[in-house]
Amino acid sequence: MAPRYVDLDKCIACGECAAKCPKRVPDPFNAGLANRKAAYILYGQTVPLKYAIDPEHCIYLAKGKCRACEKVCPTGAVNLDQTGVHRLLQVGAIVLAAGFKTFDPSHLDYLGLRRAPDVVTSLEYERLLSSSGPNRGHLKRPSDGAEPKKVAWIQCVGSRSLNKCDNAYCSGVCCMAAVKQALMTAEHVKDVADRAIYCMDMRTHGKNFESYYEKAQAQGVRFLRSRPHTLGPGPQGKGVRIRYASEARRELILDFDLAVLSVGLEAPRHFARLAETTGIAVNDLRFAAAQDLTPVASSRPGIYVCGCFTGPKDIPQSVVEASAAACAAAGQLVLARGAFVPETAIRPVIDVAGEPPRLGVFVCSCGANIAGVVDVDRVAGEAAKLPGVAHVENALFACSQDFQERIALAVREHGLNRVVVAACTPRTHEPLFQETIAGAGLNKYLFEMANIRNQASWVHAADPAAATDRAVDQVRMAAAKAARLRPLSEPKLSVIPRALVVGGGLAGMTAALELAKQDFTVHIVERQAELGGNARSLRATLGGQDVAMHLARLRRRVEEEGRITVHLGKVVAQVEGYVGRFATTLTAVGGHGESEVVEHGAAILAVGGQEAKPNDYGHGKHHRVMTHLEIDRALRFGSLDPYDVGSAVFIQCVGSREPKRPYCSRLCCTHTLKTVLYLKEKNPDLRAYVLYRDMRPYGERELLYQKARELGVIFIRFELETKPWVVVGGDDITVYVKDHILGDLLELPADILGLATGIEPSDAADLARMFKVPLDADGWLVEAHAKLRPVDFATDGVFMAGMAHYPKPIEEAVAQAQAAAGRAGALLAREEITLPGLISRIDAALCSGCGVCLAVCPYGAISRGEANLAEVNEALCKGCGLCAACCRSGAPSLAGFTDADILAQVDAMLEDHS
Amino acid sequence: MQSYLLAKDRLDGFVSRLADRLTVYVPAKGADGLWSFVASGSAQPPLALTPEGGNTNMPPKSFVFPRTEVLMRFDNRAGEGGMILREEPVPAGRAVLLGVRPCDAKALAVLDGIFGRRASGDASGEVSGGAFGADPYWAARREATILCGLACNYPCPTCFCDQMGCGPHHREGLDALWTDLGESYLVTILTERGRELASDLAPAAQADLNRAESLKAEAASLLTGKFPMDKIAQRGVLELCELPLWAELAATCLNCGACTHVCPTCHCFDIQDEVKGERGRRLRNWDTCMSGLFTRHASGHNPRGDKLARVRQRFMHKFKYIPVKRGEAGCVGCGRCIKACPVNIDVREVVRAMNEQAPQTPEGAA
């Protein structure tokens, strides 16, 4: 471990070291577009918020003189004599999540990156847009600081290219990033004149991505199908001149104010060393190698890999893999589970019920951070006059260990029953002080902070009197609230260590097996008479692994696994309970026969989707007009022989990306490529055509596309307005399509016509309603957060996996199944859940049962109880307070933020005003 | 008793001369079409003391018993031991209300009996009425307000003042009574302080007095909707309380405060402290027996917890409890509540039922 030169326990993040540090260095976090000091925080939201000394640039560490930071640090946290340490950790599993780097195009002269000042990389542009970036969110171009009105994006810089670099794959995320940046540009630039994205294909294949792409088109973002060959400075060296060939095969020159290079993702060089050290294999693309059916397993047992370490991917998929890797590791560690959980001691608690408030107010100086601006004596003096205040004390550093003892002592000596600390911010320090008063025997909720540093002394240094006024008021407000606080309990809820998996496809089975591996019992409920779902029709994975064999293995393991009970031909009829304690009734499909109740602590919804049935292009009129699954089945069972096929035509986006089914089904392009390659490999004489709108074989799937082109497969692009049409006559299938480059109408005879029809969700409306989880307009389950919580629901204890979330290929479905199992396992592994104290309760006397709170609660935590009045399920309430804000009669009250609490603060802030 | 004559075309001049000495309020029609008492200076001349529809929308009660009245103020900002309690001064100067209808004046006389009134002109004078002596706030404002009545020549269909110990030309509570004789007003002085309102008027002739007498008789004859009330006095409180009529009323009564707020005799109030930081004030606000909050105890218990009990209270108070205590009804028959009630509850029908309705048959009885 490299030295930080700052003691984490002592640093209070006051920033004095950075203020005094004489050494300015380019700030890597801002892509070098701004400077920071050698004493620095990486970025504003760093956790923990503590400074560090950059040894590469520190004058003292380099030249032996300076130590300014050490002198100025008020807490003595700077320790320039720190040395690196070696630590030996004994672990049962390792997760490698080493990330990626972006492609550096500065050596590619034709892109003009360092030659034209107004060419920036997408990462640099991201910083230019960011309100925490070098220009504080004001978009300025580098050359002259002017606001760019015309911006261009160049896609596939360092991706899909063996010519200029060695990255044949698609980076998968840049198209969406460019669309996002284009839309955000309009938010920064009022009168934006032109936004042009130069692309080959637009790959907006993720959930809700296509609609975002459409929104950009509707807003006038231009998508130019071209890979510009030269970027250079514009007139007077400002702006960017772009030369490119249009689809109409003409060379065009366009001037922009700024150009953004959408740089791809790649494995940094040190991955090779890391792989060597850890003994894991890397693949041809220089990422960690993993198999489609075990997407987070490295080549070495016990070492798991996730995120962009195994190849480029977007945030949700990275988060899915992170949970999947955690799940896999947990399965490995099951025997040692709980071994390092510390015992929590039960502490005696002072009963403050019925006592009048006796407040202790502790006013922190934070060295000179507060006291240098705010008159802390006046703050303390004013606090002493407040009603209910029994004790006031100043502190040099309220957060110091010895002052925690002072606070505890004061609680005992003065019989305090509420504590107010006027210091920094509750966001970082509330837990510390709560722990202190809890140690002194007070319920931790009898605490309130007044923020007089971050939100007073630090920002009002120019006007100490006003800063002091504000501090006095904030303390009065905190005291007014504190006087009203009540002790709160954190109820505990025991967890039934059993999971229910709805859906017995690949995702469902995988999730069940992962949970069983973690020693939980699992019930799988499957509507059909056998397990397997869509995988029964699939032939091979992306990497060529045999799906049928894997499926057979999985089914055998499920059947042999004693912890798993399978309910075939059954559906969920009723769900009662909530996180940790569900009781779900299963009945036979159609509702016949006896029902069965399964009690479980968590549920995984893996009800999948299915291939859409086409109703055009002659499907159903000719047996050789086939969908993907029909072709896969025919090939698997031998009814289709590749050697009999002279010509094969594939039509992409059948029914997809059209108003009736607006989303992109994500996997059909790759599926077509796999099929056409299989056919072509078996029968090299085959003439194959793929008619497409955008080819979207994202990530390493791009290699299939490349290979298909190498093998002579012909790709013809069409627009939504000029879709191909199919004539079926007798035995013949003929496909007509207008070639977008030649402008000619092509006639393609086809022995087989493959239709890439996309995926439709299973009808999950009832299931969603019963588990109180949402469906979107297209019928997919809606995750709690599109990026950060991709397998969770807002409703606790319910998770999702597989295609019920969105169409996805096997490797992603498997990863998501592992992720869901990981999330569910983390819940089930706890004997009990501690519920937060700050939740809502309904005062029945005030409730009139109008139902507003039920409607607005994001967590479905409120239901109608006795006399039709509202009731909060405390296991589900997260304490947002929407119910309290929306109720007209004030029936719900959110502990810690009741109407009375907040109104008391409002009263206090204005009591001496006007 | 002396009577004078004031020609109508001299009314404006008379009022403006009066306004030199006193604050004069006269009935005037507002932009919203409603009649109310306004300071004479802000009324559009020529003045017309006779509101369409017979009377002002609200009775002049609020001149003596304001909707919100500050009783005192307090301030602790001087710190420990510095608590200051300050009495709220009663508005200085006297006011005269012209055109007060006899029913509304009678209402103030009824309230004198409840709040108590001091003998005129003497702050320490003898108290008349008032269960706990004179309410100083009421007494002070009452003392500062001279009431100059205007007799009703054309009572409204909703009027029943004659049934309530009052009448269209009733004089109780007034300092002077004016009678509209057509071209002029007959000004009859009723009290000493009423006298100063006639200092520059010519005495009336006997013919004028005769004309006024005949108008009085004519007005009385227009009040036809008689209803007996005699049995109420004989019926016991419990018997009255258990009449079926209350449930019938409660089915549609909204328990709003419209009837009580327009009523010239309703006088329930609530005293509250309003505090801001270290200072505040004590207030008396109109309250209403229709509101559950009016009687709710700190414990949460409410002796008048349902609508039935509340709607019953208003009528029992006016027609049973006050008569028992004071020997006269707590209603003056102005009829405002009949017009104001959103569900058209008619006090006359209620009183008739209190008088006549048969008691509820016990359940199970034939």
Next chain:
Amino acid sequence: MQTRIVNIRAAAKAALEEGLCRVVAGYAPGAIAMRARPVFIDKPEDAGKLTWSSFCVGNLAGLLTQAAKQASGRIGVVAQGCVSRNLVGLIGEGRLAREDLYVIGVPCLGMAERRKIEARYPGRAIIAVEESEEVFVVRGKRREERMLRRDALRDNCYTCVQRNPVIYDALVAEPVPDTGGGDIDKVAAPWEKHPPGERLAAFQAAYANCTRCHACRDVCPLCYCSTCFVDESTPQWAGKTGDFADVATYHLLRALHCAGRCTDCGACESACPQNIKVRRLTSKLEKDVRALYGCQAGMALGESPPLTVFRPDDPQDFIK
């Protein structure tokens, strides 16, 4: 009008006889001219007590919740367009159940503003008003005047958008044109026309006479809270006085509480003993909710009130 009365009585009688409901809420003639009073009848033979006129200006929906609690079984209600919309709203809010209601629907010709009629004949006592579809006959002592219905309509009835009931089990007249003929957007939110600096004065003037009797609240079918915010005592954040600050707080928040739920039935204005034009606030919210979220309260069963839902692209120009 007579047809409506006859058919209301017939419908109520039949419904009570056939057990379609246990009680019917309707209107009986008022004690004085230009009034009608709510009445509950539970015997078929009492159907003759029911009436209908242009002075049925309350809102029976508000009385139903209490009645529904007391009467076991279905409850009948005479409802014109706006009241039926309030029934829909109350069903959505769980106050009533559709299956517990028997709605006797009345295609409405618009209700009359008695103050407009009184203002037309100042100083003269009106003893009775009779009406036909087009004309009001105003009778006083020894006189009789005629007045066109459209001149006597309440403001809200002139701009009504739903005069026919949206739900009903029996309809007592042929449907009428749904709109009252006026353009709500021309008259809604009248102070928008004032420059910002003059609006507070207009607000103050309009509510100067408010005594806080709360009749506007208590007649409103939306105001069924067991404790209204102005009656809250812990904490009592809204004052109890007649000071304008308290009057304003009461009316502003009450209007907000009705936002997206108000059917512009006008009962609040009709109930106000001080003739305060309460709709100057509520019409602003009705207009905004309609313009911003495309919602009109109570038009169809099963719709979510606009303040319990959102669209990701709801307008937010004012948010920095």
Next chain:
Amino acid sequence: MTREAFSPRIAAFLCSWCSYGAADMAGVGRMGYPADFRVVRIPCTGRLSPKFILSALRQGADGVWVSGCHPGDCHFISGNLMVRRHFTLLKNLLEYVGVEPGRLHFSWISSAEADKFARVAADVAAAVRALGPASGALGALIKAV
């Protein structure tokens, strides 16, 4: 009180998860802004009852500022989106009765946007200062004690 000497009292209701954090970060960055604000920390803008804003105005606050998470970033999924309609109607209604637009401010500021916080704070303070004390134009709405 002259405009120059006028220091307004602005009630700021900040979501704990975003704008409150941005305010903290603005402190870390020593980004100065006027000291006119008194901050009430709330768990989510979804907690903000209209009564808090009305109460602040009743008591003479010269301005009110509500700031929460950007749409889609709510810690509680959709609290900010749900109350956005309430804010819209409340702001429109208050402006309709004469509360100047510059008194009431709403913003979406993430915890990363310290700059935006300081900038918006300066804008809010400037707008409120330009209007002068609420006790002037809005005196009628302020509860006298």
